Amino acid sequence: MDNFTPFSAIVGGVLIGLSICILLFFNHKLAGISSVIGGLFKFNFDDKLWRIFFLFGMILGALIWFEFNESSIVTFDSNPWIILAGGLLTGFGTQLGSGCTSGHGVYGIAKFSIRSIVATFIFLFFGMLTVFIQRNLF
Amino acid sequence: MNRINFISFSCGILFGLGLAVSEMTNPMKVKAFLDITGKWDPSLAFVMTSSIAVTYIFLKYIYLKRKNSKIFTEIKLNVFDFKLVVGAIIFGVGWGLVGFCPGPSVAALSDIQINTIYFVISMIVGILIHRFLYKKL
Numbered sequence: 001m002d003n004f005t006p007f008s009a010i011v012g013g014v015l016i017g018l019s020i021c022i023l024l025f026f027n028h029k030l031a032g033i034s035s036v037i038g039g040l041f042k043f044n045f046d047d048k049l050w051r052i053f054f055l056f057g058m059i060l061g062a063l064i065w066f067e068f069n070e071s072s073i074v075t076f077d078s079n080p081w082i083i084l085a086g087g088l089l090t091g092f093g094t095q096l097g098s099g100c101t102s103g104h105g106v107y108g109i110a111k112f113s114i115r116s117i118v119a120t121f122i123f124l125f126f127g128m129l130t131v132f133i134q135r136n137l138f
Numbered sequence: 139m140n141r142i143n144f145i146s147f148s149c150g151i152l153f154g155l156g157l158a159v160s161e162m163t164n165p166m167k168v169k170a171f172l173d174i175t176g177k178w179d180p181s182l183a184f185v186m187t188s189s190i191a192v193t194y195i196f197l198k199y200i201y202l203k204r205k206n207s208k209i210f211t212e213i214k215l216n217v218f219d220f221k222l223v224v225g226a227i228i229f230g231v232g233w234g235l236v237g238f239c240p241g242p243s244v245a246a247l248s249d250i251q252i253n254t255i256y257f258v259i260s261m262i263v264g265i266l267i268h269r270f271l272y273k274k275l
Contacts, residue, residue, distance in 0.1 A: 003170055003177070005161065009184035012160025016185070017192025019152035024201060026145045031153060033241035038265055050146040053139070055244055057150020058157070063248035065158035072158060074249045075166040080256055082235050087243075087257040089232030091264020094240055097225020101239040104226075105186055110193035119222055123230035124172075130234025131172040 020107055023054075032103020033058075034094035097123075154245040160185045163246040165237025172234055 020031045029050065030036075036051050066072050076083065094100040097119055099108060104123075108116020139147070161167040162185060170179035233239050238246070238257050246254045 003167070003179045003181075005179075005181050006184050009160045009181040010188045012156040012158070012162065013185040013188030013190075014192055015152050015156030015159060017156075017189035017196075019149045019156060020189070020193050021196035021201070022152070023145065023149040025196075027142055027149075029146070031149060033153075033239075033244065037240055037244070037262070041262070041265055041269055050142055053143045053147040054150035054153075057147040057152075058154035058241065058245045059248045061151035061154025061156075062158040062163055062245035063154075064151070065155055066249050069158075072161060072164070074164055074246045074251055074254060076236070076253050077166060077169065078236055078253075080253065083253050083256050084260045086232045086236030086238065087260030088264040088267075089228050089235070090238065090240060090243075090257075091232075091261035091266075092268050093225045093227070093229030093232055093264075095225070095265050095268035097222050097229055100229060100241070101186075101233075102241050106189045107193055109186075110190045110197055115222055119226040122223060122226035123233060126227050126230025127172045127234035128174055130231050131169055132175055134235070135173060135176060 016102070016106065020102070030103065030107060032099055032107060034100040035098070035103055038095050093123075153241065154248075156185075156189075157242050157245045163242045163249070165242075167237075168239075168242070169234075169237040172237070 023029050023031045027050065031054070036054055039051050040048060078086065090100075097104075099105075099116065099119060101120075101123075104113075104116040104119040109120060157163050160181065162182065167179065168182060170177065171182035173179075229239075236257060238254075240261065243254060243257050243261060247258060
């Protein structure tokens with residue numbers, strides 16, 4: 001566990017939680033990212049702009065941190081074909097299951113939604129299973 | 139920029155910052171959490187626990203005390219079905235393959251890398267395939 005970073009994990013988690021709470025409190029909108037993105041691809045034109053602002057904010061927020069912390073990096077262990085397949089499955093799966101790590105995993109669990117707890121356990125299990133197969137059987 | 143968009147933008151910054159600080163924007167860090175039989179890194183569990191705690195306290199002590207919390211009536215509660223289970227399985231496999239879920243993949247666009255761009259584009263294609271199949275456009 002030499003890469004374990006509990007302090008930055010907790011600080012980051014609190015920031016994510018605050019973001020969800022503030023957006024809900026002032027805008028009555030859910031910061032479940034798969035639905036923020038998914039809503040961009042529906043025909044309701046009056047509901048698009050806040051999503052675009054939120055997503056650009058996310059990019060800027062991460063950029064600010066990357067600027068000041070050169071050790072923060074984005075690294076992959078998959079080839080481009082795996083990455084394309086992963087993106088496709090993530091996009092389709094989060095829409096079919098109506099949520100991802102933020103919508104089900106954070107907000108849904110905080111609300112004690114049975115649906116979200118079930119979904120989170122399932123995607124965690126299959127995520128772990130996939131990594132296990134990838135790293136041990138190939 | 140009106141008030142709603144300003145708040146959205148600010149919350150986006152906070153969310154992206156949180157993902158970057160906790161290194162959830164790094165797929166290898168996320169995969170180290172999913173790799174329970176390897177060199178396991180439990181950091182992601184701490185990210186989830188702390189964000190759930192903040193959200194829970196807010197919902198219980200602030201938001202649910204308000205009458206106009208209409209967002210709760212829009213969501214079907216406590217009904218799990220075929221779509222939820224299959225969707226979560228498909229997402230879980232995609233998440234494990236790369237180490238990106240939707241939020242971190244968008245935030246990671248700031249560290250301009252072709253692999254992140256590939257992921258986000260194919261994720262959008264996945265969303266569009268779902269829209270097409272379920273005629274939800």
